[in-house]
Amino acid sequence: MKAQQLKIALRNCGVIDPENIQDYIAREGYLALGKCLAGGSREAVVETVKKSGLRGRGGGGFSTGMKWEFAAKPQSDRKFVVCNADEGDPGAFMDRAVLEGDPHSVLEAMAICGYAIGAEDGYIYIRAEYPLAIKRLKTAIAQAEEAGLLGSNIMNTGFNFKIYLKYGAGAFVCGEETALIKSMEGHRGEPVSKPPFPATKGYRGKPTNVNNVETFANVAAIINKGADWFASIGTEKSKGTKVFALAGKVKNVGLVEVPMGTTLRELIYDIGGGILDDKEFQAVQTGGPSGGCLTVKHLDTPIDYESLVASGSMMGSGGMIVMDEDDCMVAVAQFYLEFTVEESCGKCVPCREGNKALYNILHKITHGSGTMADIDRLKELSVVIKSTSLCGLGQTSPNPVLSTINNFYDDYVQHVVDKKCRAKRCRALLEYLVIEENCIGCGACKRACPADAILGEPKKKHFIDQEKCIKCGACYQKCKFNAIAID
Amino acid sequence: MEKVTNVEQLKALQSALSKEAEQAASKKVIIRIAMATCSIASGAKPVLDFFTEEMPRQPLEFIIKSTGCTGLCHSEPTVEVTLPGKAPVMFGKVDVKKANEIVNDYIKGGKQIEGILEVSRS
């Protein structure tokens, strides 16, 4: 039987009109909040979330219920609930879909969290690059306040909860909760060392609970249907479902939600429809710049927090990029490192300098001047960066390098020893050659060549001077007789 | 919307609204057009405009809803049509021409037409 989707976080996406609160209420919206306010004690709410086994969907995978418990404990005049909607992973758009398609589910869960930990103010920290999500959130907040489901004295229970928006400004590191809080306070989004955890000292120095959008989107369903129901879905340690943004070289690019424990193969082939143009599967990247590239031998790995870490990647926020035979894994590692170098906040040395060094070595390798010692150096340096960086960004940034070395070692060796790129993605390692029997000497390639690297008389065989060739591919594109080969 | 002043009132409102939705589904054509960022980028707006202009000209009761992401990025813009008492049917890569076909052939004519996606709604 083919694997099926199971929609909990996305239960209303694509079904309801996100700008109409009545649509949401018709599908049990705000009933969970009502249930908590009318009957459940604060402790009981925390207990339910804890018992459900819900874990942070932003990547870390920490128990949500325990996080709430930590924030509920301290006595304070003010506390805050923060929703992390700074979806910065390249290739991930789960949060955007939830906020655009079902904003009330996040608002309701934030209010439930506020009740559970004793907070009256909620903030959604959202990317400024998501104008539609921002617009729909604003509409939803206004509607909920008008209906008396947010604001002061909600449903005459004496509970007050208001929600505000804060805009991010494009910094990947702000997904880290301490950096996010710094950014909310108007500073550079640099992380600080923990402890103290935000649960004791967070936004404005007050106890703060930060959860990701998808985590919140599960909460109302858990309260309505019970912790046992949620805990019955998934695997032993990873409960419920996970939303993935399936993209790259897969037929059905899209947003999917599957029970934890579904295998990568089921996700890519049953739900994703297999590889685009029926090419050969090469790798799947999970966890974004903090994750790793998994290969054919991992296809039957069940998707849960522990299994993905054990195979050298991580759950991450849910980006899942499929790569085929035409992708060069060394270049992919370089791509992620380029991202990390740009996004490192620069506060701690291992991340700031170490990742730059990793990038330089990878650049050397993809440009044909790498050595075998460089591969060892990559590994050594990666271990140091992982163990000494200040925050999650640096502690995970070498994962794309380590996982590609582990799973695609031969590709590294080929780049270093043979100076070749199997996938033909690394331009500097390509060689353009004239296939003599096909060349009619028309001269089209010669005229197209910007480096004057093609020699030959009209109507005679041409040839390419490799010393001069800048590997731009212009000749290859111009030739109508299949007389240029790429090696 | 009227202010909800206690939890019981919310429960009553919920059951009234869900009953209303059920009744609507039994006699009205429900058209859901995905209007998320990627749907709009692939051309959902003219499709939505077409339905909102065209449907009132038909002798049918209908509801048009613009929704969020259906998760079917590969086939945006998507339109889901539920005929009274029938299971929802999802159309992919809908443009105005296709929308016209959906109205005339599928909704009015009751014919099976191309472009139906295999999806199940849990």
Place this chain on the structure above:
Amino acid sequence: MTCSINQQIIKEKIVEICSEFKNDPDDLIAILHKAQGHFGFLPSEVQQAVAEQLRIPVSKVFGVVTFYSYFTMEPKGKYPISICMGTACYVKGAEKVLGDFETKLKIKNGQTTPDGKFSLNTLRCIGACGLAPVVMIGEKVYGGVKPEDAGKIISEYKD
């Protein structure tokens, strides 16, 4: 002379924006968003005015402006072109698309054409991975862009 008039205009606008946020330095990022939305970019005069109004060091404002990629100190073109370099776009050939735009516009990534019409930059994932590779011009999103499309897309923006 024109310079001082400009500064007066900047000052007034910044006073207006800051007062919307009760001159609270906590809202520095929101204030800069508004200021950039109005002026198109954040030159040092704007940063100076914000710092004065919020009573914080201008170095702090500068630190924030340079930290976040959304803020820019350079004016953008009339039609800002952004090439998405998210992973999904990358594996589907965004680099070649960028290269073609660079060739057609005769500028490099991060630059603006001499006539101020187009500027070119890359961004990290707009979350429209289903349409990869993606190019944005202003608010308009182009999906499934092929390298040879650059000329055609640019020609849509005549004036």
